[in-house]
Amino acid sequence: HLVLVGRSGAATEEARDAVQAMQDAGATVMVVRGDVTREPDVSAVLAEVGRVLPPLRGVVHAAMVIDDCLLPNLSRERLTAVLFPKILGAWRLDRLTRELPLDFFILFSSCSSMLGLPGQGSYDAANGFLDALAWCRRARGVPATTVNWGYLGRVGYAASHAQVAARFDNIGVPSVSPARPPAMTDWTN
Numbered sequence: 001h002l003v004l005v006g007r008s009g010a011a012t013e014e015a016r017d018a019v020q021a022m023q024d025a026g027a028t029v030m031v032v033r034g035d036v037t038r039e040p041d042v043s044a045v046l047a048e049v050g051r052v053l054p055p056l057r058g059v060v061h062a063a064m065v066i067d068d069c070l071l072p073n074l075s076r077e078r079l080t081a082v083l084f085p086k087i088l089g090a091w092r093l094d095r096l097t098r099e100l101p102l103d104f105f106i107l108f109s110s111c112s113s114m115l116g117l118p119g120q121g122s123y124d125a126a127n128g129f130l131d132a133l134a135w136c137r138r139a140r141g142v143p144a145t146t147v148n149w150g151y152l153g154r155v156g157y158a159a160s161h162a163q164v165a166a167r168f169d170n171i172g173v174p175s176v177s178p179a180r181p182p183a184m185t186d187w188t189n
Contacts, residue, residue, distance in 0.1 A: 001028070001054055002022065003045065003049055004029065004032070005033075005045050005081050006034070006054045007033065007034070009031050009033040018030060029055070030048075030052075031148070036061070036063055036088070036089030036092060036093065037085055037089050038092075039092050042096055043096060043135070049163065052067045055096070055100075056102065056105045058104035058106070059102060059103075059104070059106065060105050061130075063085035063108075064083065064086070064108070065082045065086075065118065065123075066164075067123075068119035068163075068164075069122070071121060073123070074122070075107070078114035079122050082122035083122055087126055087129045087130075090107055090130055098142070103116075103143065104143050104145065105134075106135055106144075106146075107130040107144070107147070108149060109131055109149070110123070110124075110126055110127045110148060110150075113148060114179045115173065117164075117167050117171075127147070130146050134146040149176065150168065172182065
């Protein structure tokens with residue numbers, strides 16, 4: 001069972017195809033429009049999940065907004081557009097699921113929280129918050145993991161924004177291949 005929540009739902013053909021592929025493979029997939037920065041939206045999704053699906057066992061927070069901007073040009077609007085989906089979204093998910101017996105709570109962060117990239121101070125700060133939240137959750141004895149992604153080669157944001165990939169390449173961070181790894185049996189030979 002999988003619940004996918006996003007501000008636009010499965011709005012693109014690619015997203016709808018991905019949902020259909022998961023359903024064809026036997027998954028129960030619920031697509032919900034909601035904004036993770038809005039507590040009423042998160043509460044409503046959690047209530048609906050509790051009403052129609054088995055108990056929630058995990059959370060994956062994968063929100064991302066990038067708006068490259070050097071500090072002298074940074075406005076409050078540009079800053080909050082990048083910070084809020086990651087920071088408020090993760091905070092709301094943490095707070096509203098604290099009493100649930102989750103098996104996992106995964107936050108998609110970025111290696112930029114450790115490296116920093118010119119023009120991405122807002123994004124770097126938001127990812128740094130996710131890293132800190134994971135430490136805080138673990139200190140409370142509940143599950144939390146941050147995945148500090150590099151950038152994916154051939155797909156995703158960096159693939160369609162060459163300047164972002166070039167920045168990572170320039171500081172020696174190679175792309176991560178989206179190819180499926182070999183089966184475990186292939187590793188033992």
